[in-house]
Amino acid sequence: MSKTFKIITILFSVLLIAGTWGMFTTIQARLNMEQAAILVVARNYVEIGDYDEAIGHFTEAIRMDAFADPNLLYEKAQVYRSAHLLSQYRTEIRNLIDNRIFPDYMTLVDLYTELVDFYFDDNRSTVSIIHLLRESFEATDDAALFSQYQRYRYHYNTRPGVFSYASAIINSAGLVQRGDYWGFVNYRGSNMINLNFDFATNFHDGYAIVQREGVISVINLRNQEQVAVEGFEGYRIGRFFDGSNFSIYSYSQGGYRRALWDGGEEITLLGEYYDFIGMMTQSMKAFRRGDTWAIYDSYVNTVFPFSFIYEGIAVDELGRMTMNNRFFVVENGRYQMKDFYGNRIGQPFDEARPFFEVDGYAAVRQDDLWGFVNADGIVVVDFQFQDARSSSFDLAPVLVWDWWGYITVEAFPEQLREAYFGRMAITPQFIDAKQFVAGVAPVMDEAGWFYIMLMEHE
DSSP: OHHHHHHHHHHHHHHHHHHHHHHHHHHHHHHHHHHHHHHHHHHHHHHTTOHHHHHHHHHHHHHTOTTOOHHHHHHHHHHHHHTTOHHHHHHHHHHHHHTTOOOTTOOHHHHHHHHHHHHHHTTOOHHHHHHHHHHHHHHHOOHHHHHHHHHHTTOEEEEEEEESEEEEEETTEEEEEETTEEEEEOTTSOEEEEEEESEEOOOBTTEEEEEETTEEEEEETTOOEEEEEOOOTTEEEEEEEOSSEEEEEETTTTEEEEEEEOSSSOEEEEEEEESEEOOOBTTEEEEEETTEEEEEETTTOOSSOOOOOBSOBOOOTTSOOOBTTEEEEEETTEEEEEETTOOEEEEEESEEOOOOSTTOOEEEEETTEEEEEOTTSOEEEEEEESEEOOOBTTEEEEEETTEEEEEEOOOOOHHHHHHHTTOEEEEEEESEEOOOBTTEEEEEETTEEEEEEEGGGO
C-alpha cells in the first residue's frame, strides 16, 4: 500500500510539474511575443526620430527580460546617442563595460574603443580621454588602445610664472628665483611662499632653510617660522638641505661650512671650509676641496676629516651623489659606476650623471653622445643625444638638435618595449628641461623657467 502510494504521489508530481512547465512556457512565449511587438513599435519610433517614445518602449521591453539581453541594452544605448542624450548613452555603455556584458560579436575591446571614439567626438577634455585610454589598456591589454594612450598621455599644461631659476618639485614645493629673490611654488606653478628671501634651500620633510639679510630661519610649508637665528651677516646658505644638515658659505673665507639644525632652537656651524658640500642621500655625501673629492659615508666614517682621493664625483642639481645604491666616481679621467662596497659596475664612461630616482636610469656620455644605463651598468638607450639628464617618472630629458625634449623609459610589457622604450615622448622644444617629479617638470624658454604638468596628473 505504501509503495503504491509513493508511485501515485510521484506520478501526480510529474503531471503537476509538466503542467506548470507547460503553463510557464506558454506565459514565456506570450511575454516573448509581447516584447517582440513592443520592440517593433520602439524601432518604428527610432525610424521616424521620435526618440522619447522609442526609449520608453525599449525600457518597457527590457523590463520584460529578467536577464536583460545585452543586445537590447546596447541598442537602447545607441538610441540615447541618436537622441543626443549623451550622458545617458555613456552610462549605458559604461554599465556594459563594468558588468562585462557583451552584445553579439562584440568584445570588451570593442566597447572601450567605441567609448573612446565617443569621448573624441564629444570633445571631452584631454585629461578625461587620457584617463579612459589608460583604463582601457589596463583592462584589455590591447596594443591599439595602448598606442592611442601613448599618443595622448604626454600632453601637458603650462603652469604660470616665469623664473630665472626653478628646481624640480621636491616635498610638494618648487624652489624658484626671480630677480634677486627666492621663494616657493606649488605643483601648479603658483606662489606658495612669496619670493622675498635672499637665499633658500629646497624643502625636506616639510621644512626649508631661508635667509633674509643676516637672519637664518627654518620655515614649514605654510611659511610659519620655526626658529630664527641672527648674526649671519657675511654668509649665505646653500641650496641643499636634508632635514638637519645644510651648508653655509663664508664670503671672507671663500668656502662652505657644514651647518646643523637640531630640530629645535639651535643652528650650529661645524668643522672646516670646503669648496663644495653635497646633500646626504643613502648615507653618503660628496665634498670637494680644490680639485679633489671625498665621500663621507655615515655607516663607515664616524668623524671628520676624511680622505680627498677622487678626481671627481657625479652630483645632481639637488646635491645628491647616490641613488639606486650606486654612484659614479672619476678614475683615470673616466666616470665609473660603483656600489656601496666599492665594486665597479659595468664599463667606465667619459661623463655620467647620478641616478635621480630608485629604479631609474643614469645618463652617461661616450665620446660626444649621451645614452642611458641601468643599475647593472648595461646600456639600455644607445648613445645618440647631444646631452641628457638621468630619468625620473618614466621620462628622461634629452637634447636633440639644440632643443630639449623627453624620451619615455617606462617598463613596458615585452611585446611593446621595442616600439616605445627610448622613443621621444615630448617633442624637443625647450631651451632647457629638468626631471619630472609626480608629473611636474621645470622647463625653460626665451622668457625663463616655468613648469609643465602632464595632463594625466591633473
